[in-house]
Amino acid sequence: xxxxxxxxxxxxxxxxxxxxxxxxxxxxxxxxxxxxxxxxxxxxxxxxxxxxxxxxxxxxxxxxxxxxxxxxxxxxxxxxxxxxxxxxxxxxxxxxxxxxxxxxx
Amino acid sequence: xxxxxxxxxxxxxxxxxxxxxxxxxxxxxxxxxxxxxxxxxxxxxxxxxxxxxxxxxxxxxxxxxxxxxxxxxxxxxxxxxxxxxxxxxxxxxxxxxxxxxxxxxxxxxxxxxxxxxxx
Numbered sequence: 001x002x003x004x005x006x007x008x009x010x011x012x013x014x015x016x017x018x019x020x021x022x023x024x025x026x027x028x029x030x031x032x033x034x035x036x037x038x039x040x041x042x043x044x045x046x047x048x049x050x051x052x053x054x055x056x057x058x059x060x061x062x063x064x065x066x067x068x069x070x071x072x073x074x075x076x077x078x079x080x081x082x083x084x085x086x087x088x089x090x091x092x093x094x095x096x097x098x099x100x101x102x103x104x105x
Numbered sequence: 106x107x108x109x110x111x112x113x114x115x116x117x118x119x120x121x122x123x124x125x126x127x128x129x130x131x132x133x134x135x136x137x138x139x140x141x142x143x144x145x146x147x148x149x150x151x152x153x154x155x156x157x158x159x160x161x162x163x164x165x166x167x168x169x170x171x172x173x174x175x176x177x178x179x180x181x182x183x184x185x186x187x188x189x190x191x192x193x194x195x196x197x198x199x200x201x202x203x204x205x206x207x208x209x210x211x212x213x214x215x216x217x218x219x220x221x222x223x224x
Contacts, residue, residue, distance in 0.1 A: 032210030034152075041201065041217060042152065047209040055215045083150050087210060094205075096143075096152040 002086055004097035010105040013076050019100045021069040021086035030090035033062055033071045036099075037082045045084075046071065076102075107132045107139075109202050117196075119224045123189040125201030127215060135160045140205040141178065141185045145198040146217075153198075156210040157205060158185050190201045192222045 001024040005036055011017045021031070032049050033046040044053045046062040049069060059074040086097040113125035133143065138171070143155040158164045158176040166174050170189070178185040189196060199219050203211040 013124070030208070034211070036152075041214045042211070043214070044212055051209075061119045083151075087154075087203065089210060090197050093167050094157065094165075096144075096154055101152040104217075 002088055002095050002097040004084075006103045007050045007098070008103060010103050011076055012105045013078060014084035014103075015076055017073040017076055017080075017102055019071040019073075019084055019102070020066075021071070021097050023067040023069075023088055025091065026066045027090035029065050029068065031062075031064070031069050032057060032087045032089065034087060035086045036080050037081075038087065048093055068080060073102075078104075107213040109205050109213055110205060111200060111202050111215045112222070113156065115219055116223055117192055119193055119206040119222055120191055123187075123192050123196065123200075123222075125187045125200055125202070125218065125220070126188075127185050127187075129183045129204070133180075133203055134178060134185060135180045138207055140207065141210060142203045142205050143176065143187045144201045144203055144211070146201070147195075147198040150198075155189075156187065156201075189203060194202050194222050196220070197222045 001037040003022045018032045029049040031049050036042040050062040061072045083101050085098045085099050108130045110128045117123045130131040141155045142157045156176045158167045164176045172189045175188040201217045203214040206212045
């Protein structure tokens with residue numbers, strides 16, 4: 001089970017956002033983060049805990065290992081307000097977190 | 106860059122079987138570097154992993170759905186498929202197919218197809 005917190009995060013543009021994901025058992029570093037904007041398909045942001053996908057801005061960073069993971073957005077831009085999901089692919093069955101909605105404060 | 110496209114009925118009657126196919130282009134489904142996944146999203150809800158199928162045909166299922174799910178792969182058509190039996194209104198969702206690059210994650214997604222279960 002992947003548990004994300006908080007469920008909703010209200011942050012002002014330009015500020016830092018920190019999203020958390022906790023696994024019920026170790027997933028090593030086999031964890032990804034996805035961004036989903038309203039009406040759109042999810043898109044891969046981060047793989048292997050900390051590797052940004054092609055084209056993802058450097059303000060997005062991931063960290064962690066084992067059971068605790070963090071996605072940090074250093075200076076929020078208007079286009080970053082979306083829902084973020086973590087996903088572990090270390091163990092079967094694969095699982096997604098329930099999502100964190102990042103909204104404008 | 107792989108492209109994926111879901112196809113299948115948008116309306117399924119309660120207790121019947123939902124059947125979807127995903128057609129892959131821009132690469133070969135027989136690539137050992139990918140696992141082929143199905144993910145769904147109920148209206149206003151989060152992502153739910155349903156199943157993954159490997160090019161060999163080996164499949165892995167969400168344990169909550171396992172008794173009702175079957176996946177298959179057709180390398181000659183570059184397609185993989187999902188069947189979900191005995192559907193109820195709770196199975197109404199957008200169904201996505203996606204390619205999971207090993208050690209990376211779901212790198213390419215289909216546009217998603219809304220399947221509504223009617224009574």
